[in-house]
Amino acid sequence: MSDRNPEYDFKWCPGCGDFGVKRALEQAIDTYTEEFEIPRTSNVIVAGIGCSGNMVHMLDGEQPFGIHGIHGRTLPIAFGVSTSRPDLNTIVVAGDGDFLSIGAEHIPPTASRNPNMTCVIMDNGVYGLTKGQNSPTSTTGQITTSTPFGKLDAQMKPLELYLSYGVSYIASHYSSKPKVLAEFILEGMKHPGLSIIHVQSPCTTYNNTYDILRGSKKDNIPGTAFIVDDDHDPSDYDAAVDLINKGGVPLGLIYKKQPPTINDLQDKLIKEKSKKVEDILSSYSI
Amino acid sequence: MTQKVKSKDFVIRFAGEGGQGLVTSADAMARAATGAGFYCQTFSTFPSQIMGGPASSQVRISTTPVLSNGDSVDVLVVLNQYAFDNHIQDLSENGVCIYNAQDCVPSGEGNYFGINADELAKESGNTRAANMVILGAVATLIDFKIESIENFVRERFSRGRDNDEEIISSNIVAIGLGVDVAKQSGFSVGSLDDPIAPDYEQIMITGNAALSLGALSAGLDSYYGYPISPATTILIWMEQNLISKDKFVFQVASEIEAINNIIGAGFSGKKAMTATAGPGVALMSEGLGLAWMAEIPCTVIDIQRGGPATGLPTKTEQSDLFACMFPAHGDVKLPVIAPGSVEECFYAGSLAINWAERYQGPVMIMGEMSLAERTENIRKPDIGKVVDERRNSNTGSNGYKRYQDWEGELSPMPVPGGEVAYVANGSEHDEIGDTTHLPKHHVRLTERRFAKLSLLNDSPFEIENPESDIAIMPWGATKGVAREAFDKLSEKGEKLTWLYSMALNPLPQDILDQLKQKKLVIVPELNFQGQWSSILRMDGINAVSVTQYTGLPFKPTYLSDKILEKIKETEV
Numbered sequence: 057m058s059d060r061n062p063e064y065d066f067k068w069c070p071g072c073g074d075f076g077v078k079r080a081l082e083q084a085i086d087t088y089t090e091e092f093e094i095p096r097t098s099n100v101i102v103a104g105i106g107c108s109g110n111m112v113h114m115l116d117g118e119q120p121f122g123i124h125g126i127h128g129r130t131l132p133i134a135f136g137v138s139t140s141r142p143d144l145n146t147i148v149v150a151g152d153g154d155f156l157s158i159g160a161e162h163i164p165p166t167a168s169r170n171p172n173m174t175c176v177i178m179d180n181g182v183y184g185l186t187k188g189q190n191s192p193t194s195t196t197g198q199i200t201t202s203t204p205f206g207k208l209d210a211q212m213k214p215l216e217l218y219l220s221y222g223v224s225y226i227a228s229h230y231s232s233k234p235k236v237l238a239e240f241i242l243e244g245m246k247h248p249g250l251s252i253i254h255v256q257s258p259c260t261t262y263n264n265t266y267d268i269l270r271g272s273k274k275d276n277i278p279g280t281a282f283i284v285d286d287d288h289d290p291s292d293y294d295a296a297v298d299l300i301n302k303g304g305v306p307l308g309l310i311y312k313k314q315p316p317t318i319n320d321l322q323d324k325l326i327k328e329k330s331k332k333v334e335d336i337l338s339s340y341s342i
Numbered sequence: 343m344t345q346k347v348k349s350k351d352f353v354i355r356f357a358g359e360g361g362q363g364l365v366t367s368a369d370a371m372a373r374a375a376t377g378a379g380f381y382c383q384t385f386s387t388f389p390s391q392i393m394g395g396p397a398s399s400q401v402r403i404s405t406t407p408v409l410s411n412g413d414s415v416d417v418l419v420v421l422n423q424y425a426f427d428n429h430i431q432d433l434s435e436n437g438v439c440i441y442n443a444q445d446c447v448p449s450g451e452g453n454y455f456g457i458n459a460d461e462l463a464k465e466s467g468n469t470r471a472a473n474m475v476i477l478g479a480v481a482t483l484i485d486f487k488i489e490s491i492e493n494f495v496r497e498r499f500s501r502g503r504d505n506d507e508e509i510i511s512s513n514i515v516a517i518g519l520g521v522d523v524a525k526q527s528g529f530s531v532g533s534l535d536d537p538i539a540p541d542y543e544q545i546m547i548t549g550n551a552a553l554s555l556g557a558l559s560a561g562l563d564s565y566y567g568y569p570i571s572p573a574t575t576i577l578i579w580m581e582q583n584l585i586s587k588d589k590f591v592f593q594v595a596s597e598i599e600a601i602n603n604i605i606g607a608g609f610s611g612k613k614a615m616t617a618t619a620g621p622g623v624a625l626m627s628e629g630l631g632l633a634w635m636a637e638i639p640c641t642v643i644d645i646q647r648g649g650p651a652t653g654l655p656t657k658t659e660q661s662d663l664f665a666c667m668f669p670a671h672g673d674v675k676l677p678v679i680a681p682g683s684v685e686e687c688f689y690a691g692s693l694a695i696n697w698a699e700r701y702q703g704p705v706m707i708m709g710e711m712s713l714a715e716r717t718e719n720i721r722k723p724d725i726g727k728v729v730d731e732r733r734n735s736n737t738g739s740n741g742y743k744r745y746q747d748w749e750g751e752l753s754p755m756p757v758p759g760g761e762v763a764y765v766a767n768g769s770e771h772d773e774i775g776d777t778t779h780l781p782k783h784h785v786r787l788t789e790r791r792f793a794k795l796s797l798l799n800d801s802p803f804e805i806e807n808p809e810s811d812i813a814i815m816p817w818g819a820t821k822g823v824a825r826e827a828f829d830k831l832s833e834k835g836e837k838l839t840w841l842y843s844m845a846l847n848p849l850p851q852d853i854l855d856q857l858k859q860k861k862l863v864i865v866p867e868l869n870f871q872g873q874w875s876s877i878l879r880m881d882g883i884n885a886v887s888v889t890q891y892t893g894l895p896f897k898p899t900y901l902s903d904k905i906l907e908k909i910k911e912t913e914v
Contacts, residue, residue: 064776098759112765113776121758122765123609126632132599136606139590140564144610144758165595322590330586333558337725340545342376
């Protein structure tokens, strides 16, 4: 982007996890666009507010469409795009503050409608852009600029919420393996329905969790991230619950089911009940 | 015993409890009257509860188009004592009240008589025909042709069922029993002149249905909404009617969702709309700012009720004007279209969604409870003539710039799937939509966002008697009653200018020129602060308001008196 627009001056900090997510997203869009032979402009990125939302201006190469909207409202904006234009590849990019705090009210109703769209959530456990405040996924006791004596409330468990709300495709990963992450994002795009790829994307300035995620051989500390076993059955709800309750950060597909999308259901209705404006007008005749 | 007098119009009101079929009775009377060639306007008021509570519904029947609810009631039907006690003072000098003899015992004597409608319905063989007994009595009092009521009954109950004839004949018997009681009472209110039926095709429709139909006729693609009185009937209408290929309608989880849904749909190339009331407008304000900033076409209907907060959810008021014209933080002034009649609602619905496309931004329609839910017979709109205007999305090729300087025309707005892409950005941005803090971009784009309002220059307006120094300028649903007051004052010899514009922002140049020439502009409006006159004073116009904030519309004589007072105050 910096090649394209010298006046655009936003920067992620060196080492920011969002760089890895950016590479993964670019790759997923490239592959999806080629595989389905759609124009690049049929990809629409709906971005939240925060460091992660700036993704929409940072992508290299030929540009997709984007909306950089208001804080917390990625899901309803994307719902409008996706349901009005089901031919588009609708993608949400947002952080834990945007998606899970101010925007959390939109997850349950969106999940129950199952619109066809893919959310890439960058979770760094902190409000980065506003300089280090407590977010829903900060850990209890964590010291942040807004919890100077330690966070009092419980840490939110997003994967558990997604599962109980009925999100039809749930994957979890981290930003350190962009190529692998790209595959899960691509699968989410192909999945007909609401997909959430929840990515641990550390903030090197306010909440550097790289060592916690990957562990440290030097200090003999095991990482919290672990690859999901091959024998995990993502169609098994109880197995998904067990997997999430193991603690740590699973890397892989957690859960997947195949309910109809809201547009599938609406199309059926249109076939049965379609109306013409002339007929509606006539119904008011005296 | 009252004298039989000829009258231009009659007001008939049914008062009782919610759930007693009051609206049905007023509606039946209106349909019977329009069928006979009269003009009608209904009005209802009810509490915010499903059943019970004091409610009333009325119809004004006239030989000329009806402008308001009138000053008083000519035939009052009360179904209980509370209704009698609370409505009898509205009875006109020659008016007559029919009370339900089962639940109401008025003290003393007056222009009223009792009727035991349930008993008589039983006698007719149809226990559900009590309202027909009453309609028969009402019709007799105003010397209304009984066959018009009977015609209405035939039409209503011809439903292709085996017992149609049985129901029709028992209802006609019930009407006859009501006629007999009214004749025996000896009362009469007068009679209407013969109607001159309009020589054009008509429809009978509510304000909210007309708004919805207008939008659909102009190519509405997507509707997302959340239930709230008195806008819910638009959501219901859309769920029933916005059903065809490539259209989408859905009830979402909140007004916050609805505004962001239509932003997403508008961005993706569709004509999108939502409808709400004051509390919903409050929740939508941030989204409306986004639509203004990122320049995304969408339309929001605000059906006003009493506010603030939950306020008076089932009453009428015009107190959301500040909130609709200046909803968001920052430098914003949204286009506002405020239809003044049911017929105008149709054209407001189509104009708004075309404006949104043309200037690439959000448009507000302001209705209000009294207009939304009333029924009127209007000229049938010619939907073949309604334009389906679409944004200029011709994108050219490489080097496309979405947010160029305003130079009398707007840079095109590409839609996803087309030749070139951009980012619609709620942060201040450069030509291609990237975020910027540079003063030059904030200056040029702030100016662009205001300058492009000049594209919205084709809304209907009215100017009469331009030579006077004093003008009356109502807005929205107060138009009709203000016109009635204006006509009264003109008959009395007051020389006033009549100004009306369906659009409040931007105002047509001719209206603005007129306003600036006036010594005094009197604005009748239903709010405490005088919101429209305040906005006019921002433009240097000497405007004052005649206000009312009862939750009810103005009455014509009260309004003309108040206008006269304002004129006198200024002369002193």
